[in-house]
Amino acid sequence: ATEIRLAARPHGLPTPADFSIVDTEIPSPGPGQLLVRNEFVSVDPYMRGRMSEAKSYAEPYELGKVMHGGAAGEVVESTVDGFAPGDKVVHQLGWRSHAVVDAKHALKVDAELAPLSTYLGVLGMTGHTAWVGLHEIAHLTPDDTVFISGAAGAVGSVAGQLAKLNGAKRVIGSAGSAEKVRWLTEDLGFDAAFNYKDGPVAAQLAEAAPDGVDLYFDNVGGEHLEAAIESANLHARFAVCGMISTYNDTEAVPGPRNLMKIVGKRLNIHGFLVLDHGAKQPEFVAEVAPLVAGGQLKYSETVVDGIRNAPQAFIDMLGGANTGKMLVRV
Numbered sequence: 439a440t441e442i443r444l445a446a447r448p449h450g451l452p453t454p455a456d457f458s459i460v461d462t463e464i465p466s467p468g469p470g471q472l473l474v475r476n477e478f479v480s481v482d483p484y485m486r487g488r489m490s491e492a493k494s495y496a497e498p499y500e501l502g503k504v505m506h507g508g509a510a511g512e513v514v515e516s517t518v519d520g521f522a523p524g525d526k527v528v529h530q531l532g533w534r535s536h537a538v539v540d541a542k543h544a545l546k547v548d549a550e551l552a553p554l555s556t557y558l559g560v561l562g563m564t565g566h567t568a569w570v571g572l573h574e575i576a577h578l579t580p581d582d583t584v585f586i587s588g589a590a591g592a593v594g595s596v597a598g599q600l601a602k603l604n605g606a607k608r609v610i611g612s613a614g615s616a617e618k619v620r621w622l623t624e625d626l627g628f629d630a631a632f633n634y635k636d637g638p639v640a641a642q643l644a645e646a647a648p649d650g651v652d653l654y655f656d657n658v659g660g661e662h663l664e665a666a667i668e669s670a671n672l673h674a675r676f677a678v679c680g681m682i683s684t685y686n687d688t689e690a691v692p693g694p695r696n697l698m699k700i701v702g703k704r705l706n707i708h709g710f711l712v713l714d715h716g717a718k719q720p721e722f723v724a725e726v727a728p729l730v731a732g733g734q735l736k737y738s739e740t741v742v743d744g745i746r747n748a749p750q751a752f753i754d755m756l757g758g759a760n761t762g763k764m765l766v767r768v
């Protein structure tokens with residue numbers, strides 16, 4: 439078996455030396471446990487936060503311990519009724535080729551219905567996050583002009599398409615390359631998109647949203663948040679999902695300079711965590727799985743082969759190498 443452990447706490451952008459790759463014995467399941475052979479492990483921005491010592495909503499990783507996180511694989515041994523070899527499950531024990539999982543923390547999924555990888559992405563945590571942000575947090579309506587940052591990522595690409603499918607008036611996305619911008623407008627049906635590296639975000643957003651923004655889905659923070667406040671209409675709603683532009687900062691940077699406009703525009707800015715919305719997961723799957731199966735909701739996965747390449751996949755994801763969900767095929 440192989441596992442990826444945290445070797446050092448990164449300063450700024452993580453480097454390969456912050457991880458160690460360790461070969462171990464394949465473990466055996468005890469009572470109430472399953473041995474899972476992982477097929478895919480998930481590569482997620484929030485893992486950067488857990489590599490730091492600072493306490494946050496997710497526990498910091500311990501030095502020398504495995505990088506926990508989403509993973510999907512096949513049960514090879516089970517001591518538990520209701521789980522049999524061959525079953526496919528999702529669990530949270532992360533970057534390793536084999537995991538001994540407490541059955542009560544394993545979610546059985548149907549890999550006949552949709553490919554196993556999708557339960558880590560469009561039908562998994564990131565798709566659920568998009569759905570929660572739009573519906574439960576920002577209360578999307580057909581009158582809305584919607585702006586989504588990080589739009590070509592796992593969460594953003596689902597959020598933009600769901601906004602369109604739910605009849606939003608206009609959906610605008612920002613992303614970090616011309617090819618991602620093309621994908622958003624030509625393949626995913628965004629009404630407009632821009633490359634935030636081409637020029638100031640505020641000017642590009644103002645041009646893409648001449649009538650202002652009613653709903654902002656923030657994945658990026660920083661300059662994007664300032665621009666969204668600038669373009670926001672009265673009573674606009676902001677679903678604040680993440681601020682990836684800040685995750686590698688070594689010092690806290692000053693926030694948007696126009697925060698006072700939150701008052702004049704009566705903005706509703708609402709941070710959220712998908713983990714508080716587990717009860718809505720079945721409703722999300724019931725709505726989104728048929729859209730994926732029917733092809734109305736498209737998804738992309740950037741899949742890197744080999745568990746040993748998970749650290750580099752993570753570093754590359756932070757730099758924008760992925761379109762849609764970043765995964766490692768074990």
Ligand code: NDP
Pocket residue numbers: 482483484563564567588589590591592593594612613614615618657658678679680681682683684710711712713755756757758759760761762763764
């Ligand atoms: P993505 O698939 O969007 O991957 C990260 C992307 O971030 C990269 O591809 C890159 O794309 C972009 N990025 C990196 N640095 C910057 C920067 N400085 N400015 C702008 N964009 C940048 O990841 P996810 O979809 O998994 O996550 C998206 C956001 O949602 C993150 O902020 C994450 O923390 C958050 N999140 C929050 C959850 C919650 O419960 N609140 C749950 C899950 C995710 P590009 O080429 O466009 O730069």
